[in-house]
Amino acid sequence: MRRRWLAAVAVSVAGLLTLTACGGSGDKAAGGGQSEQKKVEVFSWWTGPGEADGLKAMREIFEKGNPGFTFYDAAVAGGSGDQARALLASKLQANQPPDTFQGHAGAELQGYIKAGKLEPLNFLYDELKLKDVLPQELIDQISVQGQVYSVPVNIHRSNVLWFNPSVLKDAGISEAPKTIEEFIADLGKVKETGKIPLSIGSQWTAVHLLESVLLGSLGTDAYNQLWTANADWSGANVTKALENFKTILSYAGTPQEDWQPAAKQVADGEAAFNIMGDWAYGYFHNPAPGGLGKTSKTDFDWAASPGTDGTFMWLSDSFTLPKGAPNKDGAVAWLKVAASKEGQDAFNPKKGSIPARKDADKSLYQDYLAWDLEQWSSDKLAGSIQHGVVANDAWRTEINDAVGLFQQDQDVAKFQQALIAAAKNSGQ
Amino acid sequence: MTRVRRWLPGLLLVTPSIVAVAVFVYGLLGWNFTVAMTDRHDEISQGSFVGLENFTGLWDQERWGISVRHAIVFTVVFVGGALVLGWFLAFLMEKGVRGESGFRAIYLFPMAVSFIATGVVWRWLMNSGTGERAVGLNSLFHYLGLDVLQWQWFRDPDWGMAAMAIPAIWQMSGYVMALFLAGFRGVPDDLREAARVDGCGEWQVYRYIVLPMLRPVTLSALIILGHISLKVFDLIVAVSGKQIITDVPAIFMWTAVFDSHDPAKGATIASYIVLSVAVFVIPYLVWNARKGKRS
Numbered sequence: 001m002r003r004r005w006l007a008a009v010a011v012s013v014a015g016l017l018t019l020t021a022c023g024g025s026g027d028k029a030a031g032g033g034q035s036e037q038k039k040v041e042v043f044s045w046w047t048g049p050g051e052a053d054g055l056k057a058m059r060e061i062f063e064k065g066n067p068g069f070t071f072y073d074a075a076v077a078g079g080s081g082d083q084a085r086a087l088l089a090s091k092l093q094a095n096q097p098p099d100t101f102q103g104h105a106g107a108e109l110q111g112y113i114k115a116g117k118l119e120p121l122n123f124l125y126d127e128l129k130l131k132d133v134l135p136q137e138l139i140d141q142i143s144v145q146g147q148v149y150s151v152p153v154n155i156h157r158s159n160v161l162w163f164n165p166s167v168l169k170d171a172g173i174s175e176a177p178k179t180i181e182e183f184i185a186d187l188g189k190v191k192e193t194g195k196i197p198l199s200i201g202s203q204w205t206a207v208h209l210l211e212s213v214l215l216g217s218l219g220t221d222a223y224n225q226l227w228t229a230n231a232d233w234s235g236a237n238v239t240k241a242l243e244n245f246k247t248i249l250s251y252a253g254t255p256q257e258d259w260q261p262a263a264k265q266v267a268d269g270e271a272a273f274n275i276m277g278d279w280a281y282g283y284f285h286n287p288a289p290g291g292l293g294k295t296s297k298t299d300f301d302w303a304a305s306p307g308t309d310g311t312f313m314w315l316s317d318s319f320t321l322p323k324g325a326p327n328k329d330g331a332v333a334w335l336k337v338a339a340s341k342e343g344q345d346a347f348n349p350k351k352g353s354i355p356a357r358k359d360a361d362k363s364l365y366q367d368y369l370a371w372d373l374e375q376w377s378s379d380k381l382a383g384s385i386q387h388g389v390v391a392n393d394a395w396r397t398e399i400n401d402a403v404g405l406f407q408q409d410q411d412v413a414k415f416q417q418a419l420i421a422a423a424k425n426s427g428q
Numbered sequence: 429m430t431r432v433r434r435w436l437p438g439l440l441l442v443t444p445s446i447v448a449v450a451v452f453v454y455g456l457l458g459w460n461f462t463v464a465m466t467d468r469h470d471e472i473s474q475g476s477f478v479g480l481e482n483f484t485g486l487w488d489q490e491r492w493g494i495s496v497r498h499a500i501v502f503t504v505v506f507v508g509g510a511l512v513l514g515w516f517l518a519f520l521m522e523k524g525v526r527g528e529s530g531f532r533a534i535y536l537f538p539m540a541v542s543f544i545a546t547g548v549v550w551r552w553l554m555n556s557g558t559g560e561r562a563v564g565l566n567s568l569f570h571y572l573g574l575d576v577l578q579w580q581w582f583r584d585p586d587w588g589m590a591a592m593a594i595p596a597i598w599q600m601s602g603y604v605m606a607l608f609l610a611g612f613r614g615v616p617d618d619l620r621e622a623a624r625v626d627g628c629g630e631w632q633v634y635r636y637i638v639l640p641m642l643r644p645v646t647l648s649a650l651i652i653l654g655h656i657s658l659k660v661f662d663l664i665v666a667v668s669g670k671q672i673i674t675d676v677p678a679i680f681m682w683t684a685v686f687d688s689h690d691p692a693k694g695a696t697i698a699s700y701i702v703l704s705v706a707v708f709v710i711p712y713l714v715w716n717a718r719k720g721k722r723s
Binding site: 085086089090092093111112114115117202203253254255257258270393394396397398400401404405407408418 | 469470471472473490491494551556557558561583585668669670671672673675683684685686687688689690
């Protein structure tokens, strides 16, 4: 009898301990940041090859310049930061922010800004004279009512047309199409040769295509207008752009699983064109197993996507200063490294992107990145939809839904109505 | 004292699991419903009570209608397919196939595979390329000279979700077979004998004796498959990711919470999923309880 009692007590105590253990560990992690003032918690989702190396290079510069602080890497794995951002939101809501966190510069941060979770960084921009070295248009596009809330570390380009030179030659096309009309004509020519005119991946790559087609059809000013308070999504020019999108989609091959298989169709000579961001360069160019090991200019080539020459559609990773950061001085020291020429030139060649600063060391950036950097310092700028610059998360998801529905019913009028509604509902 | 001694140890033993279930299942379920009834449309704000507004508002969204329709098509094809195939396999086993235990293991094995692994394999098998670019099953059809059978699989706008149910049927029909086989074995031989003596043909024995006696097994199988089907998420993510063309409520919930960052909408969709599963499960529980009382 007594033994049974003992067993029962033991089991129930063990069970209760497991229950309380769940609660206990959370508190401990939260308290750690406050007790140790010298630690700087840097929250990011840079854990993949290339990006993690870049972060490490910046970390070395930070630790050399700031012996009083220790760098604490709070990176959460998961591409494009889905999981990192879910964790971040719960930390911010509980008022236990990290010292600094990564976010896509632009509208993606607006929810945090509206909720008053971020400190404006104008003082840092003034102190470091960042307004002189970052493009003015970039600063305008990431400002909210005259305040800047993040420091851009790198720049990726969204509007790139990748193509296979020999497939184009077989179709009798001598150079990359300059306008949307030329592009549509070229797609028709490729179709006659039996190759896939335009390769495409899963649903989000269609949204990526849409942003390039919108920019190419509307022109830079009208495109940028769409994301301001006096936007007009119902105009005839938007209808025309969506008609173009429909025509271009009609030349697309069978949707592939993601952007890589779609890009591969171009590299393998099965398809002629693909519109994808410049991360595709690393995939084409890097040796196997990470990439395809192709030679640029012969196996694959690139140009600005049709109708967008002279405009750089950008997206950017940036760092912020949350309100109530436990170690504000440490966070500011980190932001200074992230904003510096030295820091950006250490990070970007490894990540395969270009620095946001215009005064970067050009010799570090070769081949595609050299072209990219040159365009960055001379082009007009427009922000990406799919990659969180111009539309906040809710708006972007609604646009994604509208594109997914449009892929099925091909109804331009309904598509435009959905986009008008999305702009209205976004609350941006 | 002796009385207490009798029930207290037992109670202590189950207390941890009662507490865990109360907190982590019913507590969180309740919390989900309260979030669904607020206007907490971003992660930072607290949100205030809005009643059932989110529940009615959801039906105005085209995507919700599509995902519900997809879930229904998937459920009908999957549950129907797995029941019919599982019953048929059990029927063959019951008729006495040589090496029955071997076959039983073979048909049961897919259950040991996770839906993610199944999805990855079937994503390739159901590749939508046709003609020269055919891969997977489409290229098998090509080699067999059955090019007419090539189709878009899950990318077909009308019947894509029926194709999506094929891997699920493949995975679960062995389990249904095991259930039915146990059911078949539970039908006493003397009952069948009696029917035969009374002049029943073999078909009539099945129609009037065996099938009615399988009703409880069929019901259990229906409930188990039905709730899997309404919650389906991993299989679809592995095959096609988050795309409208294969959207179901669980995927919609995922994008609402993690892409739109709209907890109230996500909680609303989650509530609908729970309610739809409850429609299956609660009548079953009631029926079970009544049966328990009767016996």
